[in-house]
Amino acid sequence: xxxxxxxxxxxxxxxxxxxxxxxxxxxxxxxxxxxxxxxxxxxxxxxxxxxxxxxxxxxxxxxxxxxxxxxxxxxxxxxxxxxxxxxxxxxxxxxxxxxxxxxxxxxxxxxxxxxxxxxxxxxxxxxxxxxxxxxxxxxxxxxxxxxxxxxxxxxxxxxxxxxxxxxxxxxxxxxxxxxxxxxxxxxxxxxxxxxxxxxxxxxxxxxxxxxxxxxxxxxxxxxxxxxxxxxxxxxxxxxxxxxxxxxxxxxxxxxxx
Numbered sequence: 017x018x019x020x021x022x023x024x025x026x027x028x029x030x031x032x033x034x035x036x037x038x039x040x041x042x043x044x045x046x047x048x049x050x051x052x053x054x055x056x057x058x059x060x061x062x063x064x065x066x067x068x069x070x071x072x073x074x075x076x077x078x079x080x081x082x083x084x085x086x087x088x089x090x091x092x093x094x095x096x097x098x099x100x101x102x103x104x105x106x107x108x109x110x111x112x113x114x115x116x117x118x119x120x121x122x123x124x125x126x127x128x129x130x131x132x133x134x135x136x137x138x139x140x141x142x143x144x145x146x147x148x149x150x151x152x153x154x155x156x157x158x159x160x161x162x163x164x165x166x167x168x169x170x171x172x173x174x175x176x177x178x179x180x181x182x183x184x185x186x187x188x189x190x191x192x193x194x195x196x197x198x199x200x201x202x203x204x205x206x207x208x209x210x211x212x213x214x215x216x217x218x219x220x221x222x223x224x225x226x227x228x229x230x231x232x233x234x235x236x237x238x239x240x241x242x243x244x245x246x247x248x249x250x251x252x253x254x255x256x257x258x259x260x261x262x263x264x265x266x267x268x269x270x271x272x273x
Contacts, residue, residue, distance in 0.1 A: 018183075019078070024151045027072040033249035034150045034158040040067075040259045044142040047263065051270040054131040059269055060138030063262045064145040071254055072149045079144065086140045090133045098129035152176050154247065178225070185220050189213045 024030070029037065044060050061083060069076040100106060100120045111120035146155075152173075159169050193209050 020147055021151070023074050023078065023148045027068075027074050027149050029072040029149045029252060029255070030151070031247075031250045032149075032252045032255060034154040035161065036251070036255060036259075037146055037150050038155075038158055040255070040262070041142040041146040043259075043263055044266070045139040047266045047270075048135045048138040048142070051266065052131070052135075053270045053273060054127075054134040055269050055273050056266050057131075057134035057136070057138030059266055060262075061134075061141040063265065064138075064141035067255070067258065067262075068145050068148060071252065071258075072145075074148055079148065082144055082148075083137065083141055086144075087133065087137055090136050090140075094129045094132050097132060098125050100125070154249075157247065174228070177228075178221070181224055182217065182221060185217055185224075186213070189216060 044064065048057050048060050065076060065079055065083070068074045068079045098121050102118050102120070103116060105111065105118055106120040110122065111118055150158075156169055156173060159172075190213065193213065
């Protein structure tokens with residue numbers, strides 16, 4: 017989260033209107049979901065990588081590493097689509113056994129799994145582009161301009177704030193345990209220390225949330241909007257020119273492949 021936040025505030029597209037970046041991201045996500053073609057998702061991921069590295073000046077290694085982690089997660093999540101497990105030899109041509117279990121697959125199942133992974137990866141790349149180029153305060157301002165329900169925006173704001181509260185508390189507790197050599201003891205002692213951290217993290221999170229509620233109530237908050245300061249945004253002509261070309265490329269791949 018700290019890495020994503022750092023790139024969101026320091027990239028070259030930081031001051032570009034979030035409606036433009038959000039429109040591009042949502043359009044790419046919609047095409048990846050609607051167009052049933054794996055090359056569409058792969059092309060979308062490549063385009064988002066090029067826009068992030070070329071225009072936003074985000075290191076391609078950082079964007080690619082994030083995509084790789086998401087691709088591994090998607091691969092694990094779609095194994096159930098590509099593989100069948102049974103106790104008896106299946107009729108499928110591609111099969112192998114692992115102890116008493118038989119693993120099998122078919123070309124159609126592999127295609128469906130790869131199609132699902134690549135389309136989801138293209139949508140994830142679009143979300144990565146938006147998250148790495150747009151700070152949360154700009155996203156909140158964008159949602160206000162789009163007239164999203166205030167309750168949803170307030171929940172997003174508080175959840176985003178508490179992510180860093182939790183991370184800060186966790187880092188402080190882990191550092192305290194490491195300074196006392198709490199993780200250099202036996203396995204049982206390490207598990208006990210981990211349970212101690214989890215317990216105290218829950219208690220501290222509850223207390224911090226209670227303090228935040230009291231602070232908001234003392235300032236007259238009664239369920240209205242949590243406003244952020246408005247920002248003067250810019251327009252990037254390169255992004256406006258590349259956006260329709262990107263969408264046209266995805267549509268062309270779906271049409272001809």
